[in-house]
Amino acid sequence: MMGKQNQVPVVVNAEEAVRRTIGNGTIVVTSSNCAIPQLLMAALVLAALDNKFTNAKFLQLLSIRWPGGPDYLSSALAGKLDLVTPFAGRYSRRRASQRGAFIPTDLAFAPKAIATSKFRPNVAFVQVSLPVGGRYSLGVEAGIIYPLAKLADVVVAEVNSLVPRTGGIFLTDDDVDFVVHAEYPVPEFAQSEEDDPVGEEIARLIAARIPDRATLQMGIGGIPDRVCKYLIGRMGMEAGIHTEVVSDCALKLMDAGVVTNRFKANHIGISISMAVLGSSATYAKVHNNPGLELYSIDHTNHIPVAAANDRLIAVNGALEVSIHDGEACAHWLNGGPFTGRGGQLGLMMAAACSEGGMGYIALPSTATLRDGRVISRIVPRLSGPVTTPGGIPKCVVTEYGVADLTGLATDEIAMALISIAHPEFRAQLLEDAKRLHLL
Numbered sequence: 001m002m003g004k005q006n007q008v009p010v011v012v013n014a015e016e017a018v019r020r021t022i023g024n025g026t027i028v029v030t031s032s033n034c035a036i037p038q039l040l041m042a043a044l045v046l047a048a049l050d051n052k053f054t055n056a057k058f059l060q061l062l063s064i065r066w067p068g069g070p071d072y073l074s075s076a077l078a079g080k081l082d083l084v085t086p087f088a089g090r091y092s093r094r095r096a097s098q099r100g101a102f103i104p105t106d107l108a109f110a111p112k113a114i115a116t117s118k119f120r121p122n123v124a125f126v127q128v129s130l131p132v133g134g135r136y137s138l139g140v141e142a143g144i145i146y147p148l149a150k151l152a153d154v155v156v157a158e159v160n161s162l163v164p165r166t167g168g169i170f171l172t173d174d175d176v177d178f179v180v181h182a183e184y185p186v187p188e189f190a191q192s193e194e195d196d197p198v199g200e201e202i203a204r205l206i207a208a209r210i211p212d213r214a215t216l217q218m219g220i221g222g223i224p225d226r227v228c229k230y231l232i233g234r235m236g237m238e239a240g241i242h243t244e245v246v247s248d249c250a251l252k253l254m255d256a257g258v259v260t261n262r263f264k265a266n267h268i269g270i271s272i273s274m275a276v277l278g279s280s281a282t283y284a285k286v287h288n289n290p291g292l293e294l295y296s297i298d299h300t301n302h303i304p305v306a307a308a309n310d311r312l313i314a315v316n317g318a319l320e321v322s323i324h325d326g327e328a329c330a331h332w333l334n335g336g337p338f339t340g341r342g343g344q345l346g347l348m349m350a351a352a353c354s355e356g357g358m359g360y361i362a363l364p365s366t367a368t369l370r371d372g373r374v375i376s377r378i379v380p381r382l383s384g385p386v387t388t389p390g391g392i393p394k395c396v397v398t399e400y401g402v403a404d405l406t407g408l409a410t411d412e413i414a415m416a417l418i419s420i421a422h423p424e425f426r427a428q429l430l431e432d433a434k435r436l437h438l439l
Helices: 014-021 038-049 107-115 145-151 197-207 222-231 248-256 280-286 303-307 344-353 410-419 423-435
Strands: 027-030 056-059 081-084 123-128 135-137 154-160 170-172 178-182 215-218 271-273 292-294 312-317 320-322 358-362 366-368 374-376 395-398 401-404
Touching (some): 014 154, 107 344, 123 135, 197 222, 215 248, 222 248, 248 271, 248 280, 312 344, 410 423
Parallel strands (some): 312 358
């Protein structure tokens, strides 16, 4: 493994970069989501299949398989190149459920947790935009890659001329050992446009409770998108954005003038995020956009930083909510990781600490299993680990209403949640509450 010998990055191709940096047992962290450095990742897979090394691991925040890309989670790579992640997506869920691959940490603490663990990276593969004045923008993701790249012994920058240049934090020539030149479009992140009357009603209920001058933390998916739709007509709202991910819907709010960021406590006048996921039109809009900056996850999700903003509204999803004390599970299903803890806990705590803030857990009242059975997502006890504890002030929202659990007694929490469960399950939930001595 060869690191920097001077202050000028060495230009190599992807295969050479892998040859000079990856060996037996190497741990490499890479940009993730739509920012995966495709040339480097493809070369890494080919080298592993060619038995150039063994027992190497790669860290990614969220793995996706880009169109035409190799299956870098294939079982053929087991023992040669294995995934380690704090967050599983559709592509990586199966691999993340295997022993030793999943780090169950809230994302606010992920860089520190990884840095002090056996998975501290030796090498970083980072996708960046074209440099300006010796500074490389992180493009569409700062995530965990920025702080972990600063710790790595060797940094390889895949400089993609089609990656948008975003502000906030940068790598410099002093940080980078090798440069690989690339030119391919950033993968688009498809937003669901399916008709969803349940999600529509949940979004309407949440949007109606968001005050003017709120600072918004909303993820990606159907419900956040629909909340944005209801907010677009709120001219004069003067909202701010302090979030994990900026998507198409957030850009629409910025374009509509609903977001001004004038009343934030920090990053005044600027929307901040750790990543951008969206369409090619969104990537074009964030390029050299002074109204948006990307920061690493340990800044965007740092509780004191987020909570300093008054009226912080955090909207998050869950798989289940328990009537026992309102605790929620959002990351575990059928005995294994379904996603990851994500940033839910830290951001719900930040919203609870924010003056006038509120955290929302949004979920449909029911789920349909593969065998066709319909089950309640308001449950007596969680079937998996807790993502957000019951003791954090919050509202739980289904299509049947809003249960504000702030300051409620145990019996009141149970009754409030039963009242927003699907009507067909309320009688059974009442019996469950009595059995658990909640009533």
